[in-house]
Amino acid sequence: MTASTEPAPAGSPSGPDIATLVQEDRVDISLYTDPELFELEMDRIFNRTWVWVAHESEIPNAGDFRTSMVGRQPVIVTRDRRGGINVLLNRCRHRGASLCEAPRGNANGFTCPYHAWSYALDGKLRGIPYPDGYEDVLEKKDFPLHRLKVDSYAGMIFASFNPDVEPLADFLGPARHWMDLFMKQGAGFPVKVQGEHKFRFNGNWKIQLENTTDGYHFPIVHRSWMSSVDSETAEMLSFMTDEKAVTHSLGNGHSVMVMVPEHVDLDEDDGTEQLQGRFGHIVEELSRDYEPAQVRRIVRSMHGAGFNLNLFPNVAMSMAFFRVLRPLSATETEIRHMALGLDGGPEIVNRERLRIHEHFQGPFGFGSPDDSEAWDRVQRGAAAGPGVPIMVNRGLSREQDDSKGRVAHATDETGMREAYAMWKAMMTDVR
Amino acid sequence: MSVEPPTAEALVAPELPHLADPRTAAAVELVWREAHLLDRKQYHAWDRLWAPDGRYVIPIDPETEDFESTLNMVYDDDRMRRMRIERLTSGHSISVAAAARTVRTLSRFVVQHHDDATLTLSSAQVLVGHRREQTFVLGADVTHRVRLDGPEPLIQEKVIRLVNSEDAVNASGFLL
Numbered sequence: 001m002t003a004s005t006e007p008a009p010a011g012s013p014s015g016p017d018i019a020t021l022v023q024e025d026r027v028d029i030s031l032y033t034d035p036e037l038f039e040l041e042m043d044r045i046f047n048r049t050w051v052w053v054a055h056e057s058e059i060p061n062a063g064d065f066r067t068s069m070v071g072r073q074p075v076i077v078t079r080d081r082r083g084g085i086n087v088l089l090n091r092c093r094h095r096g097a098s099l100c101e102a103p104r105g106n107a108n109g110f111t112c113p114y115h116a117w118s119y120a121l122d123g124k125l126r127g128i129p130y131p132d133g134y135e136d137v138l139e140k141k142d143f144p145l146h147r148l149k150v151d152s153y154a155g156m157i158f159a160s161f162n163p164d165v166e167p168l169a170d171f172l173g174p175a176r177h178w179m180d181l182f183m184k185q186g187a188g189f190p191v192k193v194q195g196e197h198k199f200r201f202n203g204n205w206k207i208q209l210e211n212t213t214d215g216y217h218f219p220i221v222h223r224s225w226m227s228s229v230d231s232e233t234a235e236m237l238s239f240m241t242d243e244k245a246v247t248h249s250l251g252n253g254h255s256v257m258v259m260v261p262e263h264v265d266l267d268e269d270d271g272t273e274q275l276q277g278r279f280g281h282i283v284e285e286l287s288r289d290y291e292p293a294q295v296r297r298i299v300r301s302m303h304g305a306g307f308n309l310n311l312f313p314n315v316a317m318s319m320a321f322f323r324v325l326r327p328l329s330a331t332e333t334e335i336r337h338m339a340l341g342l343d344g345g346p347e348i349v350n351r352e353r354l355r356i357h358e359h360f361q362g363p364f365g366f367g368s369p370d371d372s373e374a375w376d377r378v379q380r381g382a383a384a385g386p387g388v389p390i391m392v393n394r395g396l397s398r399e400q401d402d403s404k405g406r407v408a409h410a411t412d413e414t415g416m417r418e419a420y421a422m423w424k425a426m427m428t429d430v431r
Numbered sequence: 432m433s434v435e436p437p438t439a440e441a442l443v444a445p446e447l448p449h450l451a452d453p454r455t456a457a458a459v460e461l462v463w464r465e466a467h468l469l470d471r472k473q474y475h476a477w478d479r480l481w482a483p484d485g486r487y488v489i490p491i492d493p494e495t496e497d498f499e500s501t502l503n504m505v506y507d508d509d510r511m512r513r514m515r516i517e518r519l520t521s522g523h524s525i526s527v528a529a530a531a532r533t534v535r536t537l538s539r540f541v542v543q544h545h546d547d548a549t550l551t552l553s554s555a556q557v558l559v560g561h562r563r564e565q566t567f568v569l570g571a572d573v574t575h576r577v578r579l580d581g582p583e584p585l586i587q588e589k590v591i592r593l594v595n596s597e598d599a600v601n602a603s604g605f606l607l
């Protein structure tokens with residue numbers, strides 16, 4: 001832990017005040033509405049911890065880049081010539097112009113549009129036009145792009161503004177095991193990002209953070225999606241009364257909700273599961289090129305892993321996609337849903353996975369618009385009754401300790417309680 | 432300057448039908464009827480405008496023609512389109528219940544292609560929506576491939592390229 005370079009802004013809630021906003025079973029509504037709390041969240045959470053920025057499959061080759069965000073700050077994630085990953089502030093060291101406005105691409109480096117200072121993929125300042133004005137004024141080596149601390153696990157790239165942040169492995173802790181399990185949906189192929197849906201909703205980012213392990217809403221909000229899918233898929237996701245469908249808290253705000261217990265570890269297959277009839281044509285085609293066991297392995301993984309892993313504060317590994325949240329203000333959030341496929345895997349499988357993603361996700365999907373409407377309604381409701389708390393107490397009496405944390409039913413609010421405990425710890429640690 | 436050989440498009444253009452051509456007029460009328468039905472959310476009536484094996488696409492990638500192997504916002508065959516209509520009319524979707532009221536116009540028609548059976552018409556769509564104290568605009572390039580070889584014109588393919596397709600497109604309970 002380091003000393004904070006700046007004192008808490010004048011008039012902001014001090015540590016103890018914030019602590020009263022989060023109790024075990026409830027949180028204060030100001031967590032959704034207060035712009036001052038939002039500023040503190042940017043400072044004390046997003047500028048301080050590990051924030052997910054990209055997946056390695058998005059930048060496989062030297063020179064590949066994608067732009068991303070850490071809290072409200074734009075960054076460029078690059079793969080340099082030596083294969084290293086860099087996360088650079090997207091801001092020229094001269095007078096601050098943004099260097100890259102393309103969402104992704106391949107480049108030798110970045111040249112500022114304003115006065116053409118040019119930077120290498122690792123952020124080094126390489127060139128300054130008409131350098132005579134800078135003689136004895138500036139050394140190029142002193143003006144690289146600001147670099148964030150970077151580390152990755154299971155292909156998931158995280159960055160931090162905090163040079164003294166704990167090692168990523170420690171931050172992720174037991175969540176790493178679930179990340180490994182999640183990637184097994186590649187069925188022997190590396191998992192790759194196949195595209196993304198992006199949308200905004202008028203609500204606080206924590207409303208979405210809560211939702212990833214909210215099994216309770218599923219049959220209600222997603223009734224129209226459930227009735228549109230085949231009976232086998234609907235049955236697979238009928239976990240409301242399934243005792244093996246559980247949520248684990250994993251520490252540091254992370255949690256995992258198991259919805260399809262038999263798909264937690266996709267390498268484990270007792271052979272009793274009937275492959276879904278809807279994939280019959282795929283089984284047929286794959287059977288020409290692959291052994292029956294491999295065909296089965298690929299098709300069982302079609303809907304992804306059997307769980308949603310929520311990594312505090314901004315990314316979730318959710319069945320067959322990544323959910324990334326970007327806080328815009330106390331009352332506005334951008335969400336990306338990134339579709340996953342098998343890198344080098346059969347085209348017919350990757351296409352089917354795209355179709356499954358489109359069916360639920362995106363602005364015209366059969367699922368996401370209803371989620372978005374529910375979250376909008378939470379934010380609108382939050383305008384009423386400032387003293388009336390948000391309840392996150394479902395399942396408190398049936399929650400048990402397990403070796404890594406707490407476990408309760410998948411419809412219980414264990415994941416939310418874990419996230420808010422971390423929120424409270426970070427927000428009250430004024431350092 | 433050397434004289435460039437005429438492009439394929441230039442060669443075809445003089446033969447293309449204009450608005451006065453009854454086939455073009457029929458296609459335009461179909462597109463306008465469709466817009467009317469979608470604004471009124473009369474989705475079952477809208478479904479009857481489709482030819483068998485129709486394809487309804489809202490891509491993300493502004494350039495792609497290979498919708499099959501890219502992620503789209505909508506990529507519907509007949510079955511998926513009918514399920515979509517079922518969802519929109521079932522009364523079981525909270526976003527549909529809260530859908531924006533919309534008015535849309537399609538114009539700037541250009542005939543892209545025609546043969547004996549079909550006519551491909553591109554247009555600009557400007558949709559204004561209103562929902563919960565907020566009015567918004569969605570702009571799109573739209574392409575309709577219309578079948579003209581039956582008793583009435585029918586939509587074979589509709590592709591809607593939103594101007595903001597690669598940026599955030601907010602969830603909606605209506606159709607484009």
Ligand code: FES
Nearest residue numbers: 092094095112115
């Ligand atoms: S602002 Fe970038 S070179 Fe001047």
Ligand SMILES: [Fe+2]
Nearest residue numbers: 217218221371
């Ligand atoms: Fe949901």
